[in-house]
Amino acid sequence: xxxxxxxxxxxxxxxxxxxxxxxxxxxxxxxxxxxxxxxxxxxxxxxxxxxxxxxxxxxxxxxxxxxxxxxxxxxxxxxxxxxxxxxxxxxxxxxxxxxxxxxxxxxxxxxxxxxxxxxxxxxxxxxxxxxxxxxxxxxxxxxxxxxxxxxxxxxxxxxxxxxxxxxxxxxxxxxxxxxxxxxxxxxxxxxxxxxxxxxxxxxxxxxxxxxxxxx
Numbered sequence: 001x002x003x004x005x006x007x008x009x010x011x012x013x014x015x016x017x018x019x020x021x022x023x024x025x026x027x028x029x030x031x032x033x034x035x036x037x038x039x040x041x042x043x044x045x046x047x048x049x050x051x052x053x054x055x056x057x058x059x060x061x062x063x064x065x066x067x068x069x070x071x072x073x074x075x076x077x078x079x080x081x082x083x084x085x086x087x088x089x090x091x092x093x094x095x096x097x098x099x100x101x102x103x104x105x106x107x108x109x110x111x112x113x114x115x116x117x118x119x120x121x122x123x124x125x126x127x128x129x130x131x132x133x134x135x136x137x138x139x140x141x142x143x144x145x146x147x148x149x150x151x152x153x154x155x156x157x158x159x160x161x162x163x164x165x166x167x168x169x170x171x172x173x174x175x176x177x178x179x180x181x182x183x184x185x186x187x188x189x190x191x192x193x194x195x196x197x198x199x200x201x202x203x204x205x206x207x208x209x210x211x212x213x214x215x
Contacts, residue, residue: 002182003192004212005030005063005172006205008054009045010143010196019200020057026209030061032174032194035078037068040092041141048074048081055082063132063192065113065174067140068092072099079106087111087134087172090118100129111172115140116148120157127169132192133158137185138175143196147176152188159189179208183215 006028011019023031033054036045055062064083068074071088078086086103090112093099103110111132112123116139123133135154138145155171162169172192173185182193193212202208 001213002186002190002215003029003170004209005032005192005194006199006209007032007034007143007174007194007196009034010200012200016053017057020054022205023209024057024059026206027213028060028199028209030063030192031055031058033062033064033083035064035066035068035074036141040069040089041067043141048077051078051083052081058082061085063087063111063172065111065134066092067113072102075099075103075108076106079108083108085109085111085132087113087132089113089115089140090122091115096126097129100126113140113174114154116151120154120161123158124161127161127165127167130169132170132172133162134172134174134194135190136175137173137177140175145176147178147181151175152184155185155188155190162189177212179211182212186215 036043038044062084064078065087100110109131113134115136137147137151170191173190174194177193177195178198199205
């Protein structure tokens, strides 16, 4: 049974409190909070202030995804804003192991994200140090994109590496997750499904979450 992490990036920000209440009342497991800086990705989302409002309303695990340059300057800020997990991008970190250590020393779980062009093999030496690998199944920066099919192969490769080392590191898949492709994503080895438009643009968001959870 997968963990379901609705992405607040797709929420109605005029109704943010009710959107948070919907997630709390649903079978979702995590809040997924995307932070974009307009530099690492070609878009800007929101920062620590809005994140703190979201986490203060959240009764779930708060999964913060930093799609930003120099994440080490902001990790403590997002810890204070209520993050339980902080994920940084391998492509944005010159000294990735140091970034992971910083997150853990601040008392949070640590994740590493990889963009669609980044090979899974680059993660081999840090898998044992992280709690989560976020496999981007779209090019980061915008919601509503279509799932990149090659991602399934990457998930399978990553699952093999994790199992080979007998680790508990979770595989999260972020981008273009729908009811149609979710089962194949889970079959490839994913543990956590990030779903944005699939959840928030639905007529009945709670029911969609329930269906994803039941896969």
